[in-house]
Amino acid sequence: MSSPAGAEENAATPRRLFLALWPGVVERAQIAELAAQAAGRGRLRDANLHLTLAFLGATGAARLAAYQAALAELPMPELDLLLDRYGYWPQSRILWLGSSRTPPELYELVAELHRRLRRCGFEPERRAFQAHITLARRFPGPAPVQPPAVPVRWRSAEVALVESILDRQGARYQVLQRWPGARLADGSME
Ligand code: 3AM
Numbered sequence: 001m002s003s004p005a006g007a008e009e010n011a012a013t014p015r016r017l018f019l020a021l022w023p024g025v026v027e028r029a030q031i032a033e034l035a036a037q038a039a040g041r042g043r044l045r046d047a048n049l050h051l052t053l054a055f056l057g058a059t060g061a062a063r064l065a066a067y068q069a070a071l072a073e074l075p076m077p078e079l080d081l082l083l084d085r086y087g088y089w090p091q092s093r094i095l096w097l098g099s100s101r102t103p104p105e106l107y108e109l110v111a112e113l114h115r116r117l118r119r120c121g122f123e124p125e126r127r128a129f130q131a132h133i134t135l136a137r138r139f140p141g142p143a144p145v146q147p148p149a150v151p152v153r154w155r156s157a158e159v160a161l162v163e164s165i166l167d168r169q170g171a172r173y174q175v176l177q178r179w180p181g182a183r184l185a186d187g188s189m190e
Helices: 004-012 025-042 061-070 104-118
Strands: 015-021 051-059 079-083 085-089 094-098 133-136 152-156 158-167 170-180
Touching: 025 094, 025 133, 025 152, 051 061, 051 104, 061 104, 079 104
Parallel strands: none
Antiparallel strands: 015 051, 015 158, 079 152, 085 094, 094 133, 158 170
8 A cells, every 4th residue: 555656645745733732641641630520521532632832734844844944943931831720612612721820931932933933934823822721622511610629730841743643533643843942950941
């Protein structure tokens, strides 16, 4: 099936990409627990939980290379997120987890990503960035009345480039690359 011609074709096929904060094992388990409490069986698969920073959409190889070059020297803040509230968007029927005090550094990071990607032809979404982790799609609503009993503390200093791959069970996400913040031995940033 995978003839050389087929391989070339695959290389030329645009990939559906986005940039995200990608939880580590511990935070992922904690977020998944909240998803299970709030949405039960209708929740996203644990492995798919993430916080989208920028949706890049179908991206060809040349554009991807330009994005990667643009993000090479990304100044990355250390983000300290407290995921302490649920939200629900009735129009898209999305149940999400977020923070009642999204740190300004996260908005600044998204603005910086937009600045860098725009130079490569990227067009950011018009609607304002809203930091959220989707817990369930096609959720009947409303969001749980009570906030999470145990909020999740998530410290992140990495932007992940993620590919969305459709399989029989829906979208599966694969991290292709990460841009780590340069951290000094004493914990401060370069
Ligand atoms: O982080 P969430 O789950 O909100 O909704 C999609 C998901 O966001 C979003 O990209 C993330 C990874 O798939 N997405 C999908 N298509 C999109 C589009 N056309 C989109 N965001 C904006 N425009």
